[in-house]
Structure formats: structure tokens, C-alpha cells
Amino acid sequence: MNNFLPVNQKDMYERGWEQPDFVYISGDAYVDHPSFGASIITRVLEAKGYKVAVLSQPDWHGTKDFEQFGKPRLGYFISSGNIDSMVAHYTVAKKPRSVDAYTAGGQMGKRPDRAVIVYSNIVKQLYPDVPVIIGGLEASLRRFAHYDYWDDAVRPSILLDSKADLLIFGMGENQTIEIAERLNNGESVDTMHDILGTVYAVDTKDTPYVGVECPSFENVCSSKKEYSKAARIEQDEQDHIRGKVIKQKHGKKMVVQNQPMPPLTTKELDWVYSLPYMRAYHPMYEAQGGVPGIQEVEFSITHNRGCFGACNFCSIAFHQGRYITTRSKKSIMIEAEKLTHMPNFKGYIHDIGGPTANFRQPSCMLQEEHGLCKGKKCLAPKPCKNLVANHEEYLDILRSVRQLPGIKKVFIRSGIRYDYLLQDKDDSFFRELVKYHVSGQLKVAPEHCSAAVLDKMGKPHIEAYIEFSKRYFQYTGEIDKEQYLVPYLMSSHPGSTLNDAIDLALFLKKNHIRPEQVQDFYPTPGTISTTMFYTGLDPYTMEEVYSAKNPHDKALQRALLQYYNPKNFALVEEALKKAKRFDLIGTDPKCLVRPQNSAHQKQGTGRNNGKNNNRNNKNRQNFAPKKQNKYGRKKKSR
Incomplete structure (x- = not known):
């Protein structure tokens, strides 16, 4: 038995399980690496004592794959994978892609279009009384009525289309833990309407009185001005300090988004990244040549989350949030040292980064109490006068990692915000970036x-x-x-x-x-x-x-x-x-x-x-x- 989580009935029985507590269904091939959301959530559940089976890329043309673990004791978690399934399948010209980086051998066709909806509906047909919780990028970004480029039309909240019981938006570790604990204690998923970072649906007569209501699904379908109003409300309330509950009517149902879950603390992030990831794709993919998506991240380290840059075309602010949270130097050093003992490691760490590599602190001190400013950006069109630009901590980490035995070079390949870098009066980081951390x-x-x-x-x-x-x-x-x-x-x-x-x-x-x-x-x-x-x-x-x-x-x-x-x-x-x-x-x-x-x-x-x-x-x-x-x-x- 390997140290990956069970991926089929045989694996489950070898562990002595008759039934899993949770089945995690993913549209990606199974890669147990902390750059993959499915890996993080399943390891978090395992660390909390739950029996978790991983069902990767099940054949949705039938139900056999979905039935192999039997009925889970507590529920299903469902994600399309690291990216939206429609983006994974189609180019901007709406032509089918030829390679899927998150499938063994880069093979196309191993997941359906709108994977979250398809998987969730199948599970609900098989086991209608089992709680279904959807999450990941596809669910998170489609939690309200949204314009769908591929349909060229407005679609309703994915929560309703999928028939799921609950939707986790954003980074979902703490939501997952709370949902699991409450299910394990016998609470019905139908009553879980108070969990931060989640979306639920109720009959309109049961609409909560708190929060702000944005234009309804029917209104945003019929009026582009109303759609714009809704989009602004949805963006403006994505702050864990000042954000409000958001409601959007869909016919006889009210979709309700609770306030965002606060970002993980440094201590919590360190714990998440300390879990026993295999940092590899499952051996069952070896015959197909492995999973291409791991190549860029296999020897990379994530040190932060969030992005106060918040470019309008980027989904990070709506998903992860604008507030910056970071791992400790000790945690990063432990992971870097661990990489040096991996069999394929050649001495090169490909990245110590995140959504934006050179963010290690909040953009200003005011947001600690008041949250990030509504309707404003920290860096555009010009840097805010309250911006604090400092690279000392990040530079200290880079210096320490590159001194570790067995490490020849540490590159930075995730995004550098050069406009933020220019605001730092100390050019030490800029100079060392150029000298040590650029791969040509x-x-x-x-x-x-x-x-x-x-x-x-x-x-x-x-x-x-x-x-x-x-x-x-x-x-x-x-x-x-x-x-x-x-x-x-x-x-x-x-x-x-x-x-x-x-x-x-x-x-x-x-x-x-x-x-x-x-x-x-x-x-x-x-x-x-x-x-x-x-x-x-x-x-x-x-x-x-x-x-x-x-x-x-x-x-x-x-x-x-x-x-x-x-x-x-x-x-x-x-x-x-x-x-x-x-x-x-x-x-x-x-x-x-x-x-x-x-x-x-x-x-x-x-x-x-x-x-x-x-x-x-x-x-x-x-x-x-x-x-x-x-x-x-x-x-x-x-």
C-alpha cells in the first residue's frame, strides 16, 4: 500500500475500511501536491481523523465509478479541479484544446464540460440523502448568476444547477473542517446556514434579514445595467472584515452568500503545508507518462496567499481575496530542505512565490482594522499614499533558502509586481532578484x-x-x-x-x-x-x-x-x-x-x-x- 489516499475500492479495503467518511470527486488526475487544491482539502480532512477516498476523473457516462466506494458515511466534496473545466477544454476562440495539463499524458476528454454540475447531479441521483458540498475555482467563481462566455448567456448560480447542498467559496480549509465536524456530530447539512465562506439556498420566504441584496437572476438576465450593479456588489463585499452577507433571488429560491471566511493565520497555513503530501502524481498514471501539470510546481514553494493588486481580469481577488497571508520562514525552510531529499531534485527550486511573489505583508496598516478599501485599488492607477512597500522579510527567506546544502539556485517564476517593487526605497531585493533569482x-x-x-x-x-x-x-x-x-x-x-x-x-x-x-x-x-x-x-x-x-x-x-x-x-x-x-x-x-x-x-x-x-x-x-x-x-x- 502506498501513502496516497485510496483511489478505488481495492485501496479502501486494503486500509481495512468498509466505508469512507467522505469521497472527494475531482475533475483533475490525482496529484498529491500542495499546489493542487484537491490535495490540500483531502489531506486536511485526513489530518482531522476522517477516512477520505479520492475519485479522480470518474467516467460520467455511467455510474459505476461513482458507486465503487459505496455510500459515504458523511458526504461528498466535489471540484472540477485546479481550473474551470470550460477553460480547461476550450481556447478563447472556443476551439477545443489539444492538451489537458491536469490529465495523465495530457489527454483530453477525461472530464465533462461543467464538471461540478455533472458530477454533483450524478451523486444526487445515486444517493439523494447524502450531503454534497461543491468548491474549488469553478464553483467559487460561479456562485452568483454569471455571464458564461461559452453559452454567451447568463447562467444561474452553480449551486442551483448542481443541486448541491452547500458551496464553499474561496480557500476552503476552515469551511471544510467545520462542515465535516458538524456532519460528524449529526447535524443536518440543511441547517448549516451560518458557516462563513459558504453559499446556501433557501425558499424566498426564509430569506435572512441581514446583508445586502443584489439584482435578481431574472433582472441580470434582462438588463445589462442590473448585471453591472450586481457584479459591483459581489466584488465590493468580498472582504473578511467589512464584507456583508449577499443575497440574490433566483425565482422562488434565494441564494445567500455568507461573509468570507477569514484567511488562514500564519500558524494555520504552516500546519496545512506541513501535511504529508507525496508531492507527486499517483503511480497509476506512470504508464501514460505522468501528469504534465506537476512539472512547473514539483519543486516550487507557495509562501503567500491573496493579492491586493486585484487586476480586473484576474479572478484571484474574488476567490482568494485581497488580504495577504503568509507562511512563516521556519515552515518555508522545512519544505525547502525536504525538497533537497526528493529523488528527482537537481538543486533548483523553481519558485518561492504565490499569486504575487513579492507580497509578504498587507498593503497598509489601516486594513487590519477596517478591511481593504471598497472600490479602490492599492496600486492602480497609482500607488496609494498609504502603501507600505517592504521586501526585507521576503529577501531574508530567499537568502536563507539559497544557503541550504543541496540547493544550487532559487528562481522566482510567479508574478512579480514591479510597480510595488519600485515603491520600496531599499533596492536590495531588486538587485538580488536580478543577481540570484532570474532563470535567464x-x-x-x-x-x-x-x-x-x-x-x-x-x-x-x-x-x-x-x-x-x-x-x-x-x-x-x-x-x-x-x-x-x-x-x-x-x-x-x-x-x-x-x-x-x-x-x-x-x-x-x-x-x-x-x-x-x-x-x-x-x-x-x-x-x-x-x-x-x-x-x-x-x-x-x-x-x-x-x-x-x-x-x-x-x-x-x-x-x-x-x-x-x-x-x-x-x-x-x-x-x-x-x-x-x-x-x-x-x-x-x-x-x-x-x-x-x-x-x-x-x-x-x-x-x-x-x-x-x-x-x-x-x-x-x-x-x-x-x-x-x-x-x-x-x-x-x-
């Missing part, structure tokens, strides 16, 4: 250069990125290294017009940035940006917001960001003509593309032809210690 290239996310677009994204203006890039290349030069910046960029975000996309293309050309990959905006549930995409309104101002929705319009914006690629020449020319920017079509160095009827077409576009300069590949800004321009990029020889 550092990924950061300016996303765009247009102030209007960045405002809709909830991001800082491009001047912050320019300043960061200057200092990055300066510090890199001082240690005589050749390193790169990889700027993440997004096309077609709400607010981005064709002219904004052209401005971004010109910015990229001026700074010799050639992105090999560009993320087209993906309207996922539960974000402010998705609300703007669907309604055409900014929920905080009710001003109209343009969004490129037509696939061809989106293709024009995307092509502009890769104007140098021969396959995009025709689209780039079309976009420039549509915007009446004929000055950018031609042979002049300032132009983005040659006329497509030009005799030079077959040969590319001169020095911007299809043969990419290798120094600019992979979205990189290169550094050379001599002949820098003002953005740190090497000047071209003439």
Missing part, C-alpha cells in the same frame, strides 16, 4: 501601453514598466549578465480599441519587443473585466466600454501585437487601413508593414522580416552592457 528571463505583466486600457484593466500606467525595465537592465549590466524581460501582453481587453492596439504595436516596435505569444482577453466568470465585456459598461462608473467581440475584430488587434510575423501581414494592413493609419503602411522604418501588393511581399518586410532576430525571440527585451538606449535595449549596429 524574468516574466512581468505590463499587459498594454494605453493608459485608457490599463485603467480598465486595473493596472499601473506604462511609465512604471519603463522605469522598472531601465533599472532591471542597469542592475543586470552591473553584474555583467545577459538577461531578458518577458512582458506579458493582452489583446482585445475591454476598453481596447483598434487605435489602442496600434499604439501598442508602435510601442513594441520602438522598444524592440517581439512577443511570440499574446494572450487574447478570455472572459472567465467572476471578474470585473468579464462584466465589462458582457455589458459594455464599467460597473464602477457605468460609463460605456468598447469591447472587440467579433472574432475578426479580435484577430486584427491580436495580429497588430505580432505585426512582424508574415502570417499577420494582411491582417495588419487591414487594421491600419480600417483605422486610417496609412502612414504606417510602407517601406519607411516607422511603418509596421509593407503594402501587401508590394514586390517585396514574398521577401518579408525588410529588417522586420519573418526571420526573427534571435535576441528578440520569446517576447524578450535583451540587454547588452554597452550601447544601451533609454529603455535598456541594445542599440542596433549601423
Whole structure:
């Protein structure tokens, strides 16, 4: 018997169990690593003394897989896995993906669309009297009526569609423990209407008097203005200190969200990460080549949760929250030392990070008593005057970990908020980041250069990125290294017009940035940006917001960001003509593309032809210690 939790009836009997207390159903392959939510929740339940079986990727075309453990004594926990099942299955163009990173061998088709709904309905048919609790990202982000990009329509709360008894939103350890204890004590799940961080449904006549009510499912379906109002309320009350109960009527049912569960304390986080994870995929996947999703995180360490950056297109603030909680240095050191004894460890820790790697403390002291500010951002469009930027503790941890025997290098691969970094008057972390923690290239996310677009994204203006890039290349030069910046960029975000996309293309050309990959905006549930995409309104101002929705319009914006690629020449020319920017079509160095009827077409576009300069590949800004321009990029020889 291995040390993974039981995955089938045979495993259960080998442990001497006749019946599990809980069955955890997941849309992902079973990977017992603390970067996987299913692993954390199942280990937490096990640590509290419960018998937990893991049912990964059951065949939903029948009921055999769901019946193999029999009827659990206490209940089911159900999740689609680490990401929303629709995002796992489809690209932003709504085309089926070819690889599922959370399935053995990357194989597609091992989970259904809308996995939480499918799994939950099957269980409810088989064992209607057994409590079903849904959670994870898919359930958390769909807890209210929400715009669904794949249906291009508003869907009701997933709690109702799934017929589950209770929904856990956010990080669910303490909710899970409380639910399990109360079920074990004989309490009916129907009475559990007071657990923080959960959502339940009651008949409208039983609606609680407390809290705030947002526009109903029927109203948000019929009015985009009402949808925007609801979205703002839902976002504004996601604070564990000042957040209120939120209610949303769905026909004869009232969906009720309790206040968020307070984030885990440092002591609680340390305990969660001390549990006996195998830090590997289950051996049953070995024949298929393992589970690709573990490769990036196998030798990574999570040190924090939450993100006060709260970009409008990101779901972290709505799921994890904006408040920062962290593990202790001791806990991180214990995990790092443990990695050095793993058989495949080569001396490289791939990341010590989290949602945002360089957040180790609340953004200001006021939020400790009052919560994070409603309707405001800590960093955008400019850093708040109350912001406290300090990297001392994080730097101390990095220094200590890289001194451990057996560790050659510690990289930081999760996001660095460079705008926050710039606010720290002590540049020690910045310098050591460049010297010790960059694996040849550092990924950061300016996303765009247009102030209007960045405002809709909830991001800082491009001047912050320019300043960061200057200092990055300066510090890199001082240690005589050749390193790169990889700027993440997004096309077609709400607010981005064709002219904004052209401005971004010109910015990229001026700074010799050639992105090999560009993320087209993906309207996922539960974000402010998705609300703007669907309604055409900014929920905080009710001003109209343009969004490129037509696939061809989106293709024009995307092509502009890769104007140098021969396959995009025709689209780039079309976009420039549509915007009446004929000055950018031609042979002049300032132009983005040659006329497509030009005799030079077959040969590319001169020095911007299809043969990419290798120094600019992979979205990189290169550094050379001599002949820098003002953005740190090497000047071209003439």
C-alpha cells in the first residue's frame, strides 16, 4: 500500500475500511501536491481523523465509478479541479484544446464540460440523502448568476444547477473542517446556514434579514445595467472584515452568500503545508507518462496567499481575496530542505512565490482594522499614499533558502509586481532578484501601453514598466549578465480599441519587443473585466466600454501585437487601413508593414522580416552592457 489516499475500492479495503467518511470527486488526475487544491482539502480532512477516498476523473457516462466506494458515511466534496473545466477544454476562440495539463499524458476528454454540475447531479441521483458540498475555482467563481462566455448567456448560480447542498467559496480549509465536524456530530447539512465562506439556498420566504441584496437572476438576465450593479456588489463585499452577507433571488429560491471566511493565520497555513503530501502524481498514471501539470510546481514553494493588486481580469481577488497571508520562514525552510531529499531534485527550486511573489505583508496598516478599501485599488492607477512597500522579510527567506546544502539556485517564476517593487526605497531585493533569482528571463505583466486600457484593466500606467525595465537592465549590466524581460501582453481587453492596439504595436516596435505569444482577453466568470465585456459598461462608473467581440475584430488587434510575423501581414494592413493609419503602411522604418501588393511581399518586410532576430525571440527585451538606449535595449549596429 502506498501513502496516497485510496483511489478505488481495492485501496479502501486494503486500509481495512468498509466505508469512507467522505469521497472527494475531482475533475483533475490525482496529484498529491500542495499546489493542487484537491490535495490540500483531502489531506486536511485526513489530518482531522476522517477516512477520505479520492475519485479522480470518474467516467460520467455511467455510474459505476461513482458507486465503487459505496455510500459515504458523511458526504461528498466535489471540484472540477485546479481550473474551470470550460477553460480547461476550450481556447478563447472556443476551439477545443489539444492538451489537458491536469490529465495523465495530457489527454483530453477525461472530464465533462461543467464538471461540478455533472458530477454533483450524478451523486444526487445515486444517493439523494447524502450531503454534497461543491468548491474549488469553478464553483467559487460561479456562485452568483454569471455571464458564461461559452453559452454567451447568463447562467444561474452553480449551486442551483448542481443541486448541491452547500458551496464553499474561496480557500476552503476552515469551511471544510467545520462542515465535516458538524456532519460528524449529526447535524443536518440543511441547517448549516451560518458557516462563513459558504453559499446556501433557501425558499424566498426564509430569506435572512441581514446583508445586502443584489439584482435578481431574472433582472441580470434582462438588463445589462442590473448585471453591472450586481457584479459591483459581489466584488465590493468580498472582504473578511467589512464584507456583508449577499443575497440574490433566483425565482422562488434565494441564494445567500455568507461573509468570507477569514484567511488562514500564519500558524494555520504552516500546519496545512506541513501535511504529508507525496508531492507527486499517483503511480497509476506512470504508464501514460505522468501528469504534465506537476512539472512547473514539483519543486516550487507557495509562501503567500491573496493579492491586493486585484487586476480586473484576474479572478484571484474574488476567490482568494485581497488580504495577504503568509507562511512563516521556519515552515518555508522545512519544505525547502525536504525538497533537497526528493529523488528527482537537481538543486533548483523553481519558485518561492504565490499569486504575487513579492507580497509578504498587507498593503497598509489601516486594513487590519477596517478591511481593504471598497472600490479602490492599492496600486492602480497609482500607488496609494498609504502603501507600505517592504521586501526585507521576503529577501531574508530567499537568502536563507539559497544557503541550504543541496540547493544550487532559487528562481522566482510567479508574478512579480514591479510597480510595488519600485515603491520600496531599499533596492536590495531588486538587485538580488536580478543577481540570484532570474532563470535567464524574468516574466512581468505590463499587459498594454494605453493608459485608457490599463485603467480598465486595473493596472499601473506604462511609465512604471519603463522605469522598472531601465533599472532591471542597469542592475543586470552591473553584474555583467545577459538577461531578458518577458512582458506579458493582452489583446482585445475591454476598453481596447483598434487605435489602442496600434499604439501598442508602435510601442513594441520602438522598444524592440517581439512577443511570440499574446494572450487574447478570455472572459472567465467572476471578474470585473468579464462584466465589462458582457455589458459594455464599467460597473464602477457605468460609463460605456468598447469591447472587440467579433472574432475578426479580435484577430486584427491580436495580429497588430505580432505585426512582424508574415502570417499577420494582411491582417495588419487591414487594421491600419480600417483605422486610417496609412502612414504606417510602407517601406519607411516607422511603418509596421509593407503594402501587401508590394514586390517585396514574398521577401518579408525588410529588417522586420519573418526571420526573427534571435535576441528578440520569446517576447524578450535583451540587454547588452554597452550601447544601451533609454529603455535598456541594445542599440542596433549601423
